[in-house]
Amino acid sequence: MIPPELKKDYSLKWERMQEFMQKECIDGCLLTIDVNLLYTTGKIYDGYFYLPQQGEPWFFIRKPNGWSGEHIVYIRKPEQLPEVFTANRLEMPESLLLEADELSYNEYVRLTNIFNPGKKENATAMLRRMREIKTPYEIAQIRKCARLHSKTYSEIKGCFRSGMTDIELQYEIERIMRKNGSLGVFRTFGKNMEIFMGSILAGAENGAAPSPFDFALGGKGLDASIPLGANGTVLKPGMSVMIDMAGNFTPYMTDMTRTFSVGKLAEPAYRAHQVSIEIHQTVMNIAKPGISCAELYNIAAEIVERNNLSAYFMGSKQQAKFVGHGIGLQINELPVLTPRSKEVLQPDMVFALEPKFVIPDTGAVGIENSYLVTGNGVEKLTVFPEEIIEF
């Protein structure tokens, strides 16, 4: 099931889950949601991953057929699991972790009816916490993704043609992303959190347009069914064009934003953009294991306030209350950099920092980078020029 060369890496994850289960007196963990299967097995399949508190994990698979190895059992439906447990001398868990924030209500109820555990705990919450700290293989995947992400950004300027719309620019960039290996599917956490490969915001009007989604900025989108990002704005001189296309070149994503301009922008846009770069530099100097995420937010907010830009920070009509977030298999992982966060940075966390401004008459400016927390600081992963790039 797991390639031999990755067995050690996956074992690291299973051991950390088992430590948690031992501490919390939980007998087993049953997973079936895409990102959680990916996290624990490196594959998406139709079936379940089961980790007992002690010992090796089990893989219960509906289809496809053809995989073989230790602890792989084919089933037709989860109702067979009790007999499978008995046949394999696996104890039925008295207390069980289930994906309470991701399974549908009916699926959750179905699984609890099968296992009838005395105690149910939330596997989603546990895994989101575990997934914050990346393993060596995960970090290698993220590095690869960041490299291809930067390469893609180096090809954006060549996509521009005078008179085009934001969405015309976007689909040329989407093509370059796919050419460079983008896997397409973009994974997010949370109800209705939908985005297609990323977002482009051009000009003041769409830059300030609110969206119902919990992303940093909004945009009206092409249709009321996908109210986010590019809306068909014609790119005109004096407009900023904020490009926040996702890095999904491996299952582990990176997040990166750069601001482009059609001709020259008004002076306030350049000043605000410089403040975004200054926030990145300050955070890079301060961030290290032990520093709190709230402090990083507050440092950013102080720099913003000192520059009298609070009214434009993270949106104008609607302002997001975070300046960064963890990234991994989903684009919005933990930790979140908010003023009230209780979290502190730890080695091998990966987070995106995205101080952005929406400037009247110009549009969105600022940059976003992905950072890896090292033993004594942070390392920038998305290396690419940070000044406003004139098309």
Add this chain to the structure above:
Amino acid sequence: MIPPELKKDYSLKWERMQEFMQKECIDGCLLTIDVNLLYTTGKIYDGYFYLPQQGEPWFFIRKPNGWSGEHIVYIRKPEQLPEVFTANRLEMPESLLLEADELSYNEYVRLTNIFNPGKKENATAMLRRMREIKTPYEIAQIRKCARLHSKTYSEIKGCFRSGMTDIELQYEIERIMRKNGSLGVFRTFGKNMEIFMGSILAGAENGAAPSPFDFALGGKGLDASIPLGANGTVLKPGMSVMIDMAGNFTPYMTDMTRTFSVGKLAEPAYRAHQVSIEIHQTVMNIAKPGISCAELYNIAAEIVERNNLSAYFMGSKQQAKFVGHGIGLQINELPVLTPRSKEVLQPDMVFALEPKFVIPDTGAVGIENSYLVTGNGVEKLTVFPEEIIEF
């Protein structure tokens, strides 16, 4: 909230839901999942749609701000709903429809704790049933989508270059789709059902590769994290290239497959393809309101058997047990054309028919069209040449 010209169309849906609620003695229906908000309001927002058994619906919105109109109430969190109900003299429901197959377990429990209804029913099941029968506006959207879908297929041949891979062909088609107005996001129903804009299957090996997803055919995909469709196969003479890229040019989707070839194919591939076309013609002649979906499946299966193609029908290594499915806001709606379906066709249903074969040494062949059920038959929506098209 609803544009005046569409009020009548949305009222049709609300009235049908209310008829159901009256019949089942249910007091109210609370919705918050993307496709259900789209279906009932034409918009995705952060909040809730509430329909009482009698009277007009209510819109409870968290953000964005700025909409106004009758029955729009801004809230910060769903826990405020009881006081909002009281303030608006709206009775708290004793029995309540909630999206039991779509809400996460924790969100469902949160809402039931707020409303504490004596009886809970499944809004997902009701809505999937309602959504089978399209309204005039929905049919107009589907027609528009089908038109742009066919236009896109007419541009596929121009995307081909000798020596390219399946995924290189795919991203050129994706670009054409976006140019023609594809909204990008592709909505499916069900746990882990992920697909990115559609699927291309080239050659015998990837054509037969099983996938864990419940789509008609499989394909290995680019990565274990998205095990479906194109896998980097180099397009070579004698290979069939089945192109099943989604029509998401409006929020209402159409489904359409055509088979292309690199040079000439072996004779069995043309014969099987012709059988797929024959199934379409037979179904078009027979399908009308009142005919059962099981009968349509069985007619297809009989034609397949008579032609000795059962071993290749709907896959070879892994065979799908359906030959068609409803389409709408999601690509896999009701009804499903399976041998055991209890459903009959009704006017204004829209379904895709996709008899496909995976032929040894050649790959996948066959076509898929989207059909509208009319008063006395069916109308083909995805009009485009159906023979195998040589690149």
